[in-house]
Amino acid sequence: EIVLTQSPGTLSLSPGERATLSCRASQSVSSSYLAWYQQKPGQAPRLLIYGASSRATGIPDRFSGSGSGTDFTLTISRLEPEDFAVYYCQQYGMSPPWTFGQGTKVEIK
Amino acid sequence: QVQLQESGPGLVKPSETLSLTCTVSGASVSSESYFWSWIRQPPGKGLEWIGNIYHSGSSNYNPSLKSRVTISVDTSKTQLSLKLSSVTAADTAMYYCARVLSGWYSFDCWGQGTLVTVSS
Numbered sequence: 001e002i003v004l005t006q007s008p009g010t011l012s013l014s015p016g017e018r019a020t021l022s023c024r025a026s027q028s029v030s031s032s033y034l035a036w037y038q039q040k041p042g043q044a045p046r047l048l049i050y051g052a053s054s055r056a057t058g059i060p061d062r063f064s065g066s067g068s069g070t071d072f073t074l075t076i077s078r079l080e081p082e083d084f085a086v087y088y089c090q091q092y093g094m095s096p097p098w099t100f101g102q103g104t105k106v107e108i109k
Numbered sequence: 110q111v112q113l114q115e116s117g118p119g120l121v122k123p124s125e126t127l128s129l130t131c132t133v134s135g136a137s138v139s140s141e142s143y144f145w146s147w148i149r150q151p152p153g154k155g156l157e158w159i160g161n162i163y164h165s166g167s168s169n170y171n172p173s174l175k176s177r178v179t180i181s182v183d184t185s186k187t188q189l190s191l192k193l194s195s196v197t198a199a200d201t202a203m204y205y206c207a208r209v210l211s212g213w214y215s216f217d218c219w220g221q222g223t224l225v226t227v228s229s
Contacts, residue, residue, distance in 0.1 A: 035215035044219035051213055092214030097171040100156040
């Protein structure tokens with residue numbers, strides 16, 4: 001099983017600041033199969049990034065993804081008030097299970 | 110516009126079988142462009158993939174749940190179903206159905222979720 005470790009656990013930032021979230025895999029993940037999600041309280045997760053760097057439909061360009069192998073990053077260039085939420089990375093591998101990271105909470109400082 | 114809606118009992122007794130349905134509108138559950146998943150989230154915790162069902166009708170499951178879980182699809186009703194047997198309190202969670210982008214293996218559309226509590 002591929003374990004995804006996200007850091008930091010909590011990120012305290014102000015609106016307008018840049019957020020950098022990390023997702024590290026216990027073994028190499030194909031870039032095609034790494035995704036990022038945003039989840040707000042009481043809501044289902046929303047797909048932000050697939051294929052490590054492709055924005056999903058309707059996602060603002062302040063969200064960007066990068067990385068390869070075992071290290072992946074989600075960057076929010078300038079935080080808007082609606083961006084304060086929990087973010088998860090997720091991987092698909094040839095053998096089950098598909099796994100998620102434990103999440104990074106981006107909170108208002 | 111694709112919409113997914115989960116439904117089922119909100120309370121299940123220990124040792125019984127949890128049964129949920131996901132009704133899909135705005136998309137064909139038979140399309141080769143997508144397949145379908147169930148994912149759960151215990152209160153205050155992270156996300157756990159339960160399993161997938163493909164347009165062929167085949168499925169695969171999380172090994173940690175494989176002995177207890179069955180996912181199926183009813184194309185005539187455009188519904189997915191999830192059955193989880195021998196439940197315990199550890200199965201208390203929000204259960205989501207989601208659509209998966211074939212080729213990218215990411216969940217691009219989610220239902221709102223349904224909370225299932227396991228308690229006597």
